[in-house]
Amino acid sequence: MFTKIIKFKQNNFSFYVIYLYNNQPELIYNAIKKKIKHSPLFFKKMSVIVNIFYIKNEINWEKVYNAIISTGINIIGVSGCNNKNIIKIINNTGTPILFDNYKDDKKIQNIDINEKKVNNNKNNIVSKSIIKIIKEKGSLLLNKDIYYNKSKIIYNPIRSGQQVYAYNSDLIIINNVSTGAELIADGNIHIYGFMRGKALSGANGDRNCQIFCSQLFAELLSIAGEYLLQDQIPLKFLGKSSRIYLKNKILKIKLCN
Template structure:
């Protein structure tokens, strides 16, 4: 009787993309470490793709590679669509780092827009392809403005499966279903889950400490508000499976049962 050993199958995975704007390893390392401080558990051993489109000068890829990996982030490849410098691609290729290519026809058109002239698109669906790190970087540049326009809540009716990630940009996130273990919810505003919550929920991704998380049935792997977080084993058992409200007080996450 034939027993199947392996199978090759095309699949869709979500990976974060780090955009480099500087070729100095020590500056890149410090910038990543500063970002990780806001949510260390979220970034721990995170697989990422590096985009070097904005690196116009030569780059010591071996040192940059080591600098990024030494932060605890794992590089799985370079975005080959994001660099027109053949010499840099050759250097990266010689180190054995995989060079990845997307099939997005609009990629070059999007990349040719000057970063200083980019504007945040009012259509929430247009940010799905952006990496979280890039979005947060844009948020920091906007944080100096007094008025930030918040969009209507992003509502999702389907279950959120393991490996899926949902990000609500400048808005609340409402899930009218279950969230599986291994799924990630990220919102600049509040997060509401009206089913089982078994994944990760990161509210106040733009640093808003007034945001809250509401779970109908709390079994979360991780809860985070504005960078402060609780792991599953830190959640008191009396809240597990219960309707709960999570909020931030004096930089400490608090949980309260919802009557």
């Protein structure tokens, strides 16, 4: 009797990408820790790809690697390598080298630990960076003035293991969100379906953001770093249309009429 041992199958996985703009391990470490501080549960045991395309000088990959993993983030590969010497060094450490299309890198969801500028166009509201350039001391300052792009709308169901990030905008899901799925947005989050995963709103520190669920069964709710776990959500709100907001640094839930 034949017993199947293994099977190769192509699957689609969503991974976040950390784009490095500085080759100093200490600055990179401090910048990531500042980012994690805002949403610690979202970044917990996160697996990422490190893109070094914007590093023009030599990089001590071993020190950079150790700086990143010491924050609790796992590295599954490196992209953006166009220097043969750097590729050889990274290969020697056993870290996989990934190749992508840099002309199309705007489509990659990423965690930007440096300043990100959004170009103005007819369809976008003028957007200012929410994070200043990392200064010499490695400090990260939040911009007091926050402007959002138009909302990011997704019509497909969000399945377990998927992560969706709406940079500098609201996130609207016109479908169900499964257990194990994660939603994160710098703005508000709207879920028009069953919400069973994690929702993290106000990722840039904006405490005025809110979460709206048509049927609330969330594993975790978070706004600007404050959060509620599933067992902390009162039973009267489960399965109901609800609004989640911050008041005096405490998450509140209110039924939507």
